[in-house]
Amino acid sequence: MRCCRLAGYDPVTYRAVNASAIGPAVIPAVIHQTWKTADIPQQWQAARQSCIDMHPTFRFRLWTDEDARALIARDLPELLPTFDSYLFNIQRADAIRYALLYTFGGFYMDLDIECHKPLDALRAYPFIMPQTRPVGFSNDFLASTAGHPFMRKLLDALPSWNMWMLSKYPTVMFSTGPMFVTLQASLYSARRALWVLPDALYGKYVPRPESLFGHLWGSSWHGEDAKGALWAVNHPRAIVGAILFTGLLAVMHCWRRARAAPRAAGSSVPERQGKMC
Known part of the structure; x- marks a missing residue:
């Protein structure tokens, strides 16, 4: 063969x-x-x-x-x-x-x-x-x-x-x-x-x-960490998707904080505008 x-x-x-x-x-x-x-x-x-x-x-x-x-x-x-x-x-x-x-x-x-x-x-x-x-x-x-x-x-x-x-x-x-x-x-x-x-x-x-x-x-x-590692290896798309989704949530959270900061502080802290986190 x-x-x-x-x-x-x-x-x-x-x-x-x-x-x-x-x-x-x-x-x-x-x-x-x-x-x-x-x-x-x-x-x-x-x-x-x-x-x-x-x-x-x-x-x-x-x-x-x-x-x-x-x-x-x-x-x-x-x-x-x-x-x-x-x-x-x-x-x-x-x-x-x-x-x-x-x-x-x-x-x-x-x-x-x-x-x-x-x-x-x-x-x-x-x-x-x-x-x-x-x-x-x-x-x-x-x-x-x-x-x-x-x-x-x-x-x-x-x-x-x-x-x-x-x-x-x-x-x-x-x-x-x-x-x-x-x-x-x-x-x-x-x-x-x-x-x-x-x-x-x-x-x-x-x-x-x-x-x-x-x-x-x-x-x-093999312990529980092996199960997690092997699951990750066998489901790469799910891992990539989870990373992207988590990153999107983090960006949205920072953007919302950046928008809320000037309103909470008034006009006395304009330098906060434009900062995300």
Whole structure:
């Protein structure tokens, strides 16, 4: 299957689900996943097992919070202060996936992703990230060779993007999450070396027969601010209309105040005329 070009990025050319890879495998046959402890919640166990059953020759590594911090301390000690300072656990969960792929290579998958097709052909691509909606790239699935320069760029950018952005959702999204990845990709000088898993293969929004994955929608860290942000993204006309309407009301209010001020003050303050607010 050959997909269209996307915003200057090369999409993955996935010729057939069970076909041989278009080149030699460069990504290790290992799938990394993370959770707080070794006890995976029951609602995600079947999804993980579907991937294990479909990839009998792959290694599966489950990294706990304790494992994650130990790896950062051992292999990337310069990032440990940033890692420890994060306000939210999901930020550490984001950061460790970049560290794992940079250190070991392989695939990273969230636990709420189930496998519908084998991933063997994707091993021929040095780096893959999925296209997401409404814009940019997701980080719930990533594939990379060990030591990939874009993974290094993500790790190097983590300290400078570790900032509070008024509420939890934008803080996570822009400091470590999908928008962080999207922004760093836009700044990456070798953008055309970043391969994109297109919507049809990603399967998150409109599942298709060729989709590699099913998605159980397990983003439990999203709060009320996320609902508001997502609603705004999905209703841009309503947001623009509300802004224009609010601006019109403000102009009318100021105009009425400007007209009322001379009448209230009499002729002794003519300088108020012509001022709106």
